[in-house]
Amino acid sequence: MDQEQRRQFVRENRICWVNHILRDGSPASTPAYYAVNDVGQIELSTMGDRGKARAVERGDRVSVSVYDERWPPTYLLVFGKAQIDRDPAHAADMLITVVGLMAAGRRAWWRRNLRGHAAAANVPASRRGQIAELARKEHRVVITLTPEETFETPPRHVSKWRNLWDLVKSLWGMGRKMGGVDTLTHWTSTRMPW
Numbered sequence: 592m593d594q595e596q597r598r599q600f601v602r603e604n605r606i607c608w609v610n611h612i613l614r615d616g617s618p619a620s621t622p623a624y625y626a627v628n629d630v631g632q633i634e635l636s637t638m639g640d641r642g643k644a645r646a647v648e649r650g651d652r653v654s655v656s657v658y659d660e661r662w663p664p665t666y667l668l669v670f671g672k673a674q675i676d677r678d679p680a681h682a683a684d685m686l687i688t689v690v691g692l693m694a695a696g697r698r699a700w701w702r703r704n705l706r707g708h709a710a711a712a713n714v715p716a717s718r719r720g721q722i723a724e725l726a727r728k729e730h731r732v733v734i735t736l737t738p739e740e741t742f743e744t745p746p747r748h749v750s751k752w753r754n755l756w757d758l759v760k761s762l763w764g765m766g767r768k769m770g771g772v773d774t775l776t777h778w779t780s781t782r783m784p785w
């Protein structure tokens with residue numbers, strides 16, 4: 592992926608794993624929905640007392656592994672500096688966005704049309720006050736990650752599966768056979784500027 596493709600990949604998806612270090616030095620990784628704001632930062636909602644929020648407050652650097660929900664599985668690791676925003680209005684807006692992302696489901700055509708903060712359109716106005724109150728009760732904060740570098744390994748498969756159904760058919764012996772082993776290559780990926 593070139594730089595614009597990496598940025599587009601992050602803008603078009605909605606699920607990531609937040610990677611951080613716990614106070615005792617142990618690594619941790621937790622799933623989260625996210626959105627990209629107008630200046631290209633990755634924003635996610637969490638409770639202020641959760642480990643990922645405390646890690647950011649300690650000044651620890653954070654990375655997120657952004658996953659594509661389509662076949663074949665693909666991910667992009669994004670490194671950067673994170674900060675906590677405790678503004679209740681921003682926390683409520685972000686939780687509304689998260690609920691909208693969750694409501695969009697896995698239907699790619701729908702999700703990609705209402706990605707990021709536009710997903711809040713999935714949340715009826717009649718429910719927004721209730722979600723804002725939930726954000727207040729849960730002491731929600733927004734983690735904002737300013738991307739600096741990425742790490743990417745493209746998916747490489749030894750078969751010609753186009754989608755999950757092709758995989759299922761091949762497992763049942765109905766589809767394509769394994770191919771491409773002779774030309775399969777591996778290389779070491781590297782960090783690239785955002």
